[in-house]
Amino acid sequence: MAILVIAEHDNQALKPATLCAVSAAQQIGGELDLLVMGQDCGVVAETAAKVPGVRKVLLADHQAYGHQLAENGSGLVAGLAEGYSHLLMPSTSNGKNLMPRVAALLDVGQISDIIRVESADTFARPIYAGNAIATVQSLDAVKVITVRTTGFDAAAAEGGDAVVETIGQVFEAGTSRFVSEQLARSERPELTSARVVISGGRGLGSKENFQLIERLADKLGAAIGASRAAVDAGYAANDMQVGQTGKIVAPELYIAVGLSGAIQHLAGMKDAKVIVAINKDEEAPIFQVADYGLVADLFEVLPELEKAL
Template sequence: MSILVIADHDNKVLKPATLNVVAAAQKIGGDVHVLVAGADCGAVAEAASKVAGVAKVLHADNAAYGHFLAENLGLLVAEMGKGYSHVLTSAGTTGKDFMPRVAALLDVAQISDIIRVDSADTFVRPIYAGNAIATVQSSDAIKVITVRPTGFDPVAAEGGSAAVESVGAAHDAGISSFVKEELAKSDRPELTSANIVVSGGRGMQNGDNFEMLYKVADKLGAAVGASRAAVDAGFVPNDMQVGQTGKIVAPQLYIAVGISGAIQHLAGMSDSKVIVAINKDEEAPIFQVADYGLVADLFEAVPQLEAELDKVL
C-alpha cells in the first residue's frame, strides 16, 4: 500500500502543513510518496526529499502548475493517484479547490478535513462546526482525503533522504487562466503556522483599533487574526479571518480580544493549546473554551497588557 501526499508550497518553500499531512499518511501505514507540482520548484522538491518518513518525491515542474490552477492540478493528481491506495493533501485553500475534482475524476467520494486516522479505511472528521465528530469508513479503492493540519503533530522536516523522480506529465485544461494575485505583505508570522495568535472581534469597533493588537503581536512575535464579524464589518481583510469559513489555527497561545465566541469562530481555534479571552461580557461563549478569561474593557486591558510586556520583554 502506497500513499500519495500532495505538497503545499509556493514554488519556493515547502509549507509546514505538508509535515502534518505526512504524519497523517504515516498513521495509515505504507510507503509515503510526495508530489511536488509547480513551476521552478526544484528547491521545494529538495526540501520534501529531506522530510522524515518520505520514501519518494515526485517532481512535476511545468508552467501549467505554476499558479496551482485546480483544473490543471486536478488532472495531474488524478492521473498520478491511480497508482495509490490513498491521496492526501491539507485542507487549505488549494487543497479544497483541486481535491474535489480529483475525487470526481477517480469516481470516488472525498473524505474531508480529517483529524484522526483509525485505520486504513476509517477516519474521523468534525461536522456541524465541530459540534459533532463523525467516524467515516470508505470502501473506495482509492481514498481521496483532505487533512486538517492541526489534528496531527508534524513529522521532522529533516532526516529523510528520499529519491527525487521527475514527472513529465503536463496538463493544461485550457478552461482557466491566471490573471493576477495581490498578496498582503507582513513581517509577522503566517497565521496558520504561528505559535502565538492575537485575534480581534466585533468589539474592536473599527479597523484603526486593531493597531492595539498589532503592537501586542509585534512584541510577542505573533500573527494577527480576526473573527468573521470583524471581517464582515470591514475592519480587516478576509485573509485574517479565523473560523469555519476562514483559517483553522492551533497555536500554542491564542488571545481572543473582543470576540464573543460564535460557533463559527470556535471551530477555527478551539484546538489551540492555551486560550486567553478578553471580553467585557462575562456571559460571552468564548469563556467556555478559554483557559484564562479576563472580564474587562479591552480598550483598557490591551494597553495594560502592552505596558506589562514592555517590562518583561
C-alpha cells in the same frame, strides 16, 4: 499499499502543512510518496526528499503548474492515482480547490478535513462546526482525503534521503488561465502556523481601534486574527478571519479580545493549546473554552498589557 501526498508549497519552500499531511499518511501506513508540482520548484523537491519515511518525490516542473491551477493539477494527480490506495493533501485553500476535482475525475467520494486516522479506511472528521465528530469509512479503491493540519503534529523535516523522480507528462485542461494575484505581505508570522495569535472581534468598535491589537502583536511577535463580525464590519482584512468560514489555527497561545465566541469562530481556534479571553461580558461563550478569562474593558486592559510587555 502506497500513499501519495500532494505537497503544499510556493515554488520556493515546502509549507509546514505538508508535514502534517505526511504525519497523517504515516499513521495510515504503507509506502509514502510526495508529489511536488509547480514551476522552477526543484529546491522544494530537494527539501521534500529530506522528510523521513518518504520513498520517492515525484517532481512535475512545468509552467502549467506554476500558479497551482486546480484544473491542471487535478488532471495530473488523477493520472497518477493508479498504484496508490490513498491520495492526501492538506486542507488548505489549494487542497480544498484541488482534491474535490481529483475525486470527481476518479469517480470516488472525498473524505474532507480528517483529524484522526482510525484505520486504513476509517477516519474521524468534525461536522456541525466542530460540535460533533463523525467517524466515516470509505470502501472506494482510492481514498481521496484532505487533512486538517491542526489535527496532526508535523512530521520531521530532516533525516530522509528519498529519490527525486521527474515526471514528464503535462496536463493542461485549457479551461482556466492565470490572470494575476495580489499577495498580502506582512512581517508578522503566518496566521495558520504562528506560535501566538491575537484575534479581535466586534467589541473593538472600529478599524482604528484594531491598532491596539496590532501593537500588542508586535510586542509578542504574534500573528493577527479576527472574527467574521470584525471582518464584515471592515475592521480587519479577509485573510485575517479565523473560524468555520476562515482559517483554522492551533497556536500555543490564542488571545481573544472583544470576541463573543460564536460557534463559527470557535470551530477555527478551539484546538489552541492555551486560550486567553478578554471581554467585558461575563456571559460571553468564549469564556466556556478559555483557559484564562478576564472580564474587563479591553480599552483599559490592552494599553496596560502593552505597557507591561
